Amino acid sequence: xxxxxxxxxxxxxxxxxxxxxxxxxxxxxxxxxxxxxxxxxxxxxxxxxxxxxxxxxxxxxxxxxxxxxxxxxxxxxxxxxxxxxxxxxxxxxxxxxxxxxxxxxxxxxxxxxxxxxxxxxxxxxxxxxxxxxxxxxxxxxxxxxxxxxxxxxxxxxxxxxxxxxxxxxxxxxxxxxxxxxxxxxxxxxxxxxxxxxxxxxxxxxxxxxxxxxxxxxxxxxxxxxxxxxxxxxxxxxxxxxxxxxxxxxxxxxxxxxxxxxxxxxxxxxxxxxxxxxxxxxxxxxxxxxxxxxxxxxxxxxxxxxxxxxxxxxxxxxxxxxxxxxxxxxxxxx
Amino acid sequence: xxxxxxxxxxxxxxxxxxxxxxxxxxxxxxxxxxxxxxxxxxxxxxxxxxxxxxxxxxxxxxxxxxxxxxxxxxxxxxxxxxxxxxxxxxxxxxxxxxxxxxxxxxxxxxxxxxxxxxxxxxxxxxxxxxxxxxxxxxxxxxxxxxxxxxxxxxxxxxxxxxxxxxxxxxxxxxxxxxxxxxxxxxxxxxxxxxxxxxxxxxxxxxxxxxxxxxxxxxxxxxxxxxxxxxxxxxxxxxxxxxxxxxxxxxxxxxxxxxxxxxxxxxxxxxxxxxxxxxxxxxxxxxxxxxxxxxxxxxxxxxxxxxxxxxxxxxxxxxxxxxxxxxxxxxxxx
Numbered sequence: 001x002x003x004x005x006x007x008x009x010x011x012x013x014x015x016x017x018x019x020x021x022x023x024x025x026x027x028x029x030x031x032x033x034x035x036x037x038x039x040x041x042x043x044x045x046x047x048x049x050x051x052x053x054x055x056x057x058x059x060x061x062x063x064x065x066x067x068x069x070x071x072x073x074x075x076x077x078x079x080x081x082x083x084x085x086x087x088x089x090x091x092x093x094x095x096x097x098x099x100x101x102x103x104x105x106x107x108x109x110x111x112x113x114x115x116x117x118x119x120x121x122x123x124x125x126x127x128x129x130x131x132x133x134x135x136x137x138x139x140x141x142x143x144x145x146x147x148x149x150x151x152x153x154x155x156x157x158x159x160x161x162x163x164x165x166x167x168x169x170x171x172x173x174x175x176x177x178x179x180x181x182x183x184x185x186x187x188x189x190x191x192x193x194x195x196x197x198x199x200x201x202x203x204x205x206x207x208x209x210x211x212x213x214x215x216x217x218x219x220x221x222x223x224x225x226x227x228x229x230x231x232x233x234x235x236x237x238x239x240x241x242x243x244x245x246x247x248x249x250x251x252x253x254x255x256x257x258x259x260x261x262x263x264x265x266x267x268x269x270x271x272x273x274x275x276x277x278x279x280x281x282x283x284x285x286x287x288x289x290x291x292x293x294x295x296x297x298x299x300x301x302x303x304x305x306x307x308x309x310x311x312x313x314x315x316x317x318x319x320x321x322x323x324x325x326x327x328x329x330x331x332x333x
Numbered sequence: 334x335x336x337x338x339x340x341x342x343x344x345x346x347x348x349x350x351x352x353x354x355x356x357x358x359x360x361x362x363x364x365x366x367x368x369x370x371x372x373x374x375x376x377x378x379x380x381x382x383x384x385x386x387x388x389x390x391x392x393x394x395x396x397x398x399x400x401x402x403x404x405x406x407x408x409x410x411x412x413x414x415x416x417x418x419x420x421x422x423x424x425x426x427x428x429x430x431x432x433x434x435x436x437x438x439x440x441x442x443x444x445x446x447x448x449x450x451x452x453x454x455x456x457x458x459x460x461x462x463x464x465x466x467x468x469x470x471x472x473x474x475x476x477x478x479x480x481x482x483x484x485x486x487x488x489x490x491x492x493x494x495x496x497x498x499x500x501x502x503x504x505x506x507x508x509x510x511x512x513x514x515x516x517x518x519x520x521x522x523x524x525x526x527x528x529x530x531x532x533x534x535x536x537x538x539x540x541x542x543x544x545x546x547x548x549x550x551x552x553x554x555x556x557x558x559x560x561x562x563x564x565x566x567x568x569x570x571x572x573x574x575x576x577x578x579x580x581x582x583x584x585x586x587x588x589x590x591x592x593x594x595x596x597x598x599x600x601x602x603x604x605x606x607x608x609x610x611x612x613x614x615x616x617x618x619x620x621x622x623x624x625x626x627x628x629x630x631x632x633x634x635x636x637x638x639x640x641x642x643x644x645x646x647x648x649x650x651x652x653x654x655x656x657x658x659x660x661x662x663x664x665x666x
Contacts, residue, residue: 019430020652053400053427053650056389067386086419094386097352273646313606313646317386319353 008151011062013080057315068284070099124272158189277316341484344395346413401617403432457605491522610649
């Protein structure tokens with residue numbers, strides 16, 4: 001019997017290094033609050049030296065989503081590149097122990113495992129600085145065709161557009177999945193990432209290479225270059241054969257399916273500790289629902305639940321059993 | 334003007350690696366729930382391979398206490414040994430960024446930086462497995478006499494009795510502090526640690542080398558080899574010129590000062606996530622009060638507050654500003 005998995009995620013394999021900071025710290029360091037920016041090794045070292053005491057947890061956008069899917073009891077695999085250094089071994093340990101199939105070969109030379117230096121402000125907002133390191137060594141050859149063909153859904157992060165080899169791997173995987181009749185989902189990742197690659201992302205959608213788009217409000221605004229939410233949402237709904245899922249923080253989310261836009265509320269969270277991974281875990285919940293054929297509104301509620309769990313603690317991987325949580329909430333039987 | 338600091342802590346310098354587990358996992362791995370046991374490198378590797386996804390945060394009992402003191406706005410220094418590897422640099426970064434003076438030279442060869450593999454069960458209880466590594470390279474020469482003389486209070490962890498060089502450093506520091514008229518505090522660390530060194534710990538107390546003892550109930554029971562709390566407490570009260578501080582989890586604590594035993598309640602905690610560092614942070618609060626001449630009951634409340642903060646999240650270092658927290662609670666002006 002050939003292998004079958006619910007979702008294969010391809011993304012940058014990153015270890016997160018998180019510290020508390022206040023708005024003044026961000027200002028002093030010249031950082032854009034809430035954004036992800038790429039930094040080189042020297043800048044990463046300088047930022048680390050300025051950061052407070054840290055908590056180190058495996059991260060990476062698509063990797064977090066796959067960890068979330070596994071926590072919902074779905075089968076998930078991940079492809080991403082780490083080096084065989086301490087951080088890379090930690091990433092390897094953590095994603096496999098999260099229940100995600102991960103078999104990408106370690107890089108044995110070259111740049112260190114990627115790390116994301118994350119400053120978390122008292123409002124829970126996270127500001128990310130990514131040193132891509134070994135992620136830049138990911139190449140199409142790291143993608144096993146059979147693995148891609150085994151996936152019912154392929155999940156790709158927009159951040160993959162940053163390292164050239166990863167972009168090539170992205171396109172290879174998307175084409176295999178399309179030929180195979182699988183669904184291809186794209187996370188737009190970050191509004192500045194959309195700024196960098198707007199034309200290409202729109203082309204992917206309009207070429208029909210992408211069936212599902214996950215984004216938050218600011219990414220949606222950036223994609224359609226408008227500050228008005230309704231205008232942007234209308235543009236998303238007007239894309240042919242696209243399922244769009246737009247997260248709006250405490251305002252919940254909107255599922256745009258052709259001319260039908262369905263709003264689903266967020267889960268109340270008493271104390272927002274760290275929003276790192278909120279979008280990643282929303283996508284995990286939504287895909288967990290989609291993979292078992294649930295209605296979009298119910299899938300979106302699973303996403304909201306997973307996002308609520310992950311923002312209630314430091315770090316972007318779930319700390320609770322999401323399947324159990326969903327059952328406790330009556331969202332899954 | 335010569336240097337003056339409130340508290341100097343000497344302890345094992347450790348990076349904590351925490352993962353969730355259930356009672357069955359502990360049983361399968363042959364671990365004693367709630368205890369700290371020493372493991373060699375091979376066993377540490379084996380346990381790590383069995384652990385779930387981890388969160389990595391700097392730890393070490395006395396180091397956690399010093400981080401807590403700094404968070405209360407007191408001046409604190411720490412002496413402990415790490416290697417110049419990734420974990421050692423993380424420890425170095427974190428303790429200094431916590432506001433603690435730390436100048437112990439890195440070990441440049443020999444064993445890796447110590448790590449403590451911690452399994453946290455759903456009840457919040459932590460079970461610790463310590464690979465001492467570079468801690469075994471701590472020696473009396475690492476203690477600067479002037480630094481020890483600068484401290485109003487010297488804080489030593491019982492765990493120091495495990496590595497022979499650290500024990501020698503402990504005794505050197507205690508003798509300098511005693512000659513200097515400073516107070517010497519000892520944390521009993523762990524009931525099995527007390528089992529290993531009961532006679533020596535009692536001798537330290539009865540020789541007058543130790544003025545203050547911090548312990549929890551099970552350590553107290555172990556020290557006096559009785560299962561009855563009142564019997565053990567009476568024995569503690571009967572020690573000459575000793576201030577004893579006994580923590581009792583949700584039951585609060587008892588301050589034993591000669592024939593006077595004062596009970597102070599714990600702070601209510603809604604969700605006990607991870608008890609790692611509870612005793613360390615209790616000691617931090619108590620010493621923060623003591624260092625500024627507050628009454629014992631008030632100092633104990635500061636300890637209870639700090640312990641409540643640290644058990645409400647993963648990891649043994651405070652995530653909130655304890656001085657601010659104490660002011661918000663009306664415990665400090």
